[in-house]
Amino acid sequence: MTSTDVPPVTGEAPVARTPASVTLGLLRTMRPKQWVKNVLVLAAPFTSGDLFTGRAVLQLAVAFVAFSLAASAIYLVNDAKDVEADRVHPKKRHRPIAAGIVPAQLAFALAVVLALAALGLSLLATWQLLVLIAVYLAVQLGYCFGLKHQPVLDICIVASGFLLRAVAGGLATGIPLSQAFLLCAGFGSLFMVAGKRYAEMMLAERTGAKIRKSLEAYSASYLRFVWALSATVLIMNYCLWAFEIREEHHNTAWSTISIVPFVVAVLRYSVDVDSGNGGAPDEIALRDRVLQVLALVWVATLTLAVYTV
Incomplete structure (x- = not known):
């Protein structure tokens, strides 16, 4: 050698x-x-x-x-x-x-x-x-x-x-x-991370694959609790943030309308995670076409809310 x-x-x-x-x-x-x-x-x-x-x-x-x-x-x-x-x-x-x-x-x-x-x-x-x-x-x-x-x-x-x-x-x-923005960012991040860990545990239980050491201290029910709690707080604060945007930008209704694709996207993402086949958030986003469409609609409604008079 x-x-x-x-x-x-x-x-x-x-x-x-x-x-x-x-x-x-x-x-x-x-x-x-x-x-x-x-x-x-x-x-x-x-x-x-x-x-x-x-x-x-x-x-x-x-x-x-x-x-x-x-x-x-x-x-x-x-x-x-x-x-x-x-x-x-x-x-x-x-x-x-x-x-x-x-x-x-x-x-x-x-x-x-x-x-x-x-x-x-x-x-x-x-x-x-x-x-x-x-x-x-x-x-x-x-x-x-x-x-x-x-x-x-x-x-x-x-x-x-x-x-x-x-x-x-x-x-x-x-x-x-804004406080609502920070809460959305914080609990949105926790939602994705807890969901990823939950999906890893579901995959390990189904296939017998080795899991990361930190997951040994968790139960599936605990991760599901954190994941569901994060989703609840995320959606609640997004609604408050959307109303806040409406007041700041010409009282337009588009920010309120954006709640619909946002909530549906969260639910769709949750389906991917709950199946136990979800990987990293970016991997799920690249694979799920419906989620991509929902994201585009959400961004479009926010754009209309913020950048139109």
Whole structure:
């Protein structure tokens, strides 16, 4: 075995480590497909009617890129930290670090560079965004180094990642965030995360597949309770937010009408989750055509509510 070959997972051939394979492996570990989550930074400016102003566009671009860099840094740390556990996992063992393509030390080093770049870039928008990115990195690092195994804390931390993205758009552009918006973002995030965990548990019970360690502390009934509670609070606060938008934007009825596709979309998403076949929220959204249509109708009604006189 040459010096560029890495001991593989038991039963597999040695992995040749080349500059090209390492570069590609680092890019895969950074999970660029997950950057789509960062469109949540557009939520607050969109609903306030300030999305298309020149200054807001630049600041939101900064927030999007900063969150992308910060998230990729966390993915690198997570995979490097869990390399030994991933090597015995049927799917995760094919991740670049677990497969021996990317050295763990290199992943840690790049994570530091990306985290510093995210912090520096965020300062181009506002100092408040810098603080938010720092909080995001601290919370997510805590998750990587042990909190992921703590019941309740694990789902709350994952949900906070979505919430902080939504808050970032407001901080980057100086737009005040309403209480109803924050509650929708927070409980919407918890709804998706609890639903994902519930679907994982249902799939494990049906197929006998191994579940993540944190799920061992939960029961299906508890996750279903959290999921249902989050959906209830989410829908209630969205209705209040819709009425709030109606008062702020010319008393139009479109924001009230948007409640219909929103509620139906929540119910449709719940069907996917309850089947036990639901994966990550982005995977469900890309697979369910009906859910996509409902989302488009919802966005259309909100656009009419905010951007028409």
